[in-house]
Amino acid sequence: MTRYLLRRLPSAVLVLFLASILIFLVLRLVPGDAATTLAGPDASQASIDAIRAQLGLDKSIPSQYLTWLGGILTFDLGRSFVIGGNISDLVLDGLTNTLVLTSAALILAVVVSLVLSVAAVAWPRRWLTAVVNGANTLAVALPPFVTGVLLVLVFAVLIPVLPAGGVPPAGFLARPDITVQYLLLPAVCLALPVSAALTRFLTESLRTELEQPYVTTARAVGVRRWNLVSRSALRNALPTMITALGLQTGQLLGGSILVEAIFAWPGIGRLIEQGISRRDYPVVQVLLLLSVSIFVVIQLLTDVAHAYLDPRIRIGGKS
Numbered sequence: 001m002t003r004y005l006l007r008r009l010p011s012a013v014l015v016l017f018l019a020s021i022l023i024f025l026v027l028r029l030v031p032g033d034a035a036t037t038l039a040g041p042d043a044s045q046a047s048i049d050a051i052r053a054q055l056g057l058d059k060s061i062p063s064q065y066l067t068w069l070g071g072i073l074t075f076d077l078g079r080s081f082v083i084g085g086n087i088s089d090l091v092l093d094g095l096t097n098t099l100v101l102t103s104a105a106l107i108l109a110v111v112v113s114l115v116l117s118v119a120a121v122a123w124p125r126r127w128l129t130a131v132v133n134g135a136n137t138l139a140v141a142l143p144p145f146v147t148g149v150l151l152v153l154v155f156a157v158l159i160p161v162l163p164a165g166g167v168p169p170a171g172f173l174a175r176p177d178i179t180v181q182y183l184l185l186p187a188v189c190l191a192l193p194v195s196a197a198l199t200r201f202l203t204e205s206l207r208t209e210l211e212q213p214y215v216t217t218a219r220a221v222g223v224r225r226w227n228l229v230s231r232s233a234l235r236n237a238l239p240t241m242i243t244a245l246g247l248q249t250g251q252l253l254g255g256s257i258l259v260e261a262i263f264a265w266p267g268i269g270r271l272i273e274q275g276i277s278r279r280d281y282p283v284v285q286v287l288l289l290l291s292v293s294i295f296v297v298i299q300l301l302t303d304v305a306h307a308y309l310d311p312r313i314r315i316g317g318k319s
Contacts (some may be wrong), residue, residue, distance in 0.1 A: 012296050068130040077286050081276040098267035102252050104183050105190035113198035121206040122229040139141050139196035148189045148262035165264035186263040193247045205237035239306050246302030250295050260306050297316040
């Protein structure tokens with residue numbers, strides 16, 4: 001496994017390097033100027049030029065990129081142009097909130113998909129299959145902003161049992177019961193489409209496993225369908241689910257931006273929106289590169305987990 005991981009690392013590093021160049025250049029093509037925004041509409045050209053020099057925007061593009069990349073490698077993220085404060089502090093606070101939300105949504109999606117998939121395959125009833133397929137279609141068809149608004153209207157307005165948004169005032173660890181109340185609506189909203197996709201992948205994978213010769217032999221000797229699904233087919237179907245889970249994690253990260261806006265959740269998505277709207281280049285650059293880095297790391301871990309569960313995909317068949 002160590003050799004397999006080492007062979008995967010160079011491509012991951014190359015992707016991050018190319019992503020850093022692309023992010024840096026694309027932001028420089030966005031209309032508007034951070035110095036002008038920071039100086040204000042009534043500022044003189046001399047004031048704008050002074051701010052540009054202070055921020056290093058008067059240097060050449062390659063020089064700006066190398067300075068920024070050097071700061072990233074030395075963990076010196078600099079300061080925010082417009083939002084204010086150290087970027088490292090802003091990112092740490094936002095990342096903590098986003099990780100809490102996405103982790104809760106991911107756990108919820110995995111649990112729901114496992115229950116629905118195993119139930120639909122272990123007990124093949126027509127009504128149960130129809131219910132699972134209908135729920136999956138509805139979860140995929142409804143965009144997060146519709147689902148989020150409906151959840152707020154029902155459970156925070158019509159039946160006020162849950163908060164409409166925000167984070168726990170005393171922190172996530174002070175009162176776990178309060179934390180669950182704040183997490184429930186945004187986590188459900190974020191988990192629904194991911195859960196639907198995972199359920200489809202796992203259900204089809206389980207059905208494929210039940211058509212294998214070893215299942216036919218086990219049925220012939222009287223092994224129950226539930227035991228076949230839960231003990232044999234599920235284990236063999238896990239690599240497919242892990243691959244799908246890695247792909248859906250990207251959707252979680254992308255969907256968190258919209259969900260955080262709906263539920264006033266102060267995470268990375270909300271910070272990206274603020275940075276883009278205010279043309280705060282250093283903040284946006286770091287957050288976009290952080291998002292790419294998280295996605296690359298997740299894909300790398302997914303490949304390693306897949307290789308662990310299915311040794312056939314290891315390069316050269318060596319660990």
